Amino acid sequence: MLRFKIIEGFIRRYKALFILTVLSVIIALVYVFTADLPEWFPFAGALFTLLDTLGLAIIANCIFCYFQIYLPECREHERVKPTVSFSVSKILTLIGDPYERMYRQKTGRELGFDEISEDELKKLLDGIDPKGDLGYKFIDANSKLISVPTYWIVNKHVEDARDEIELLISLFGKYLDAELISLLMEIHRCPYFALITKFQHSGVLDKLANIGPSEELVPVQQLYKRLKKYVGE
Known part of the structure; x- marks a missing residue:
């Protein structure tokens, strides 16, 4: 229960980052499942690869923010x-x-x-x-x-x-x-x-x-x- 409360607090505090992370996860999943399909338009594959790379960077940033910034602050707050x-x-x-x-x-x-x-x-x-x-x-x-x-x-x-x-x-x-x-x-x-x-x-x-x-x-x-x-x- 406490863990969910902490996550909820993180989402409220970093709402924009959380939304971007969710979108990035969706893009990454779509990229994986559509990798073998033909391109919808010229350079679609390159564009999708770029979006996927940016999305992975956002996901990594969210994980870093949660474990290296938000959780230590929560522990300090509890102290x-x-x-x-x-x-x-x-x-x-x-x-x-x-x-x-x-x-x-x-x-x-x-x-x-x-x-x-x-x-x-x-x-x-x-x-x-x-x-x-x-x-x-x-x-x-x-x-x-x-x-x-x-x-x-x-x-x-x-x-x-x-x-x-x-x-x-x-x-x-x-x-x-x-x-x-x-x-x-x-x-x-x-x-x-x-x-x-x-x-x-x-x-x-x-x-x-x-x-x-x-x-x-x-x-x-x-x-x-x-x-x-x-x-x-």
């Missing part, structure tokens, strides 16, 4: 697949975890970020103290366990998610399909992330302590759902 999956899972966690904690803090219910209704999401940040505690603990320079404010967590998660996206694309971009790269870039450039980054770089973050309007979380959730569905989590 990096766990790393890519881990990175995507990390991105999903960075995006969703702070808002799952906020939701649990407000409602007492455990829901994934993608499971929160749109109406609830639009009001999620209402009443949330940006300088409050979401339950995250860190060890400071003095080896003491400390709590950090909500706005810092939101900014940190946004920054880390964007960094992880950049790292994933830069290191493994050639193994990712165009649809996944496009989706990751949509997340990276989404308005909410841009807004949080703007606050972060404003130089007055501690005074603003802004975690953004709740309405901006709706597009983030939609992108989150698409990414989660795409990777099958």
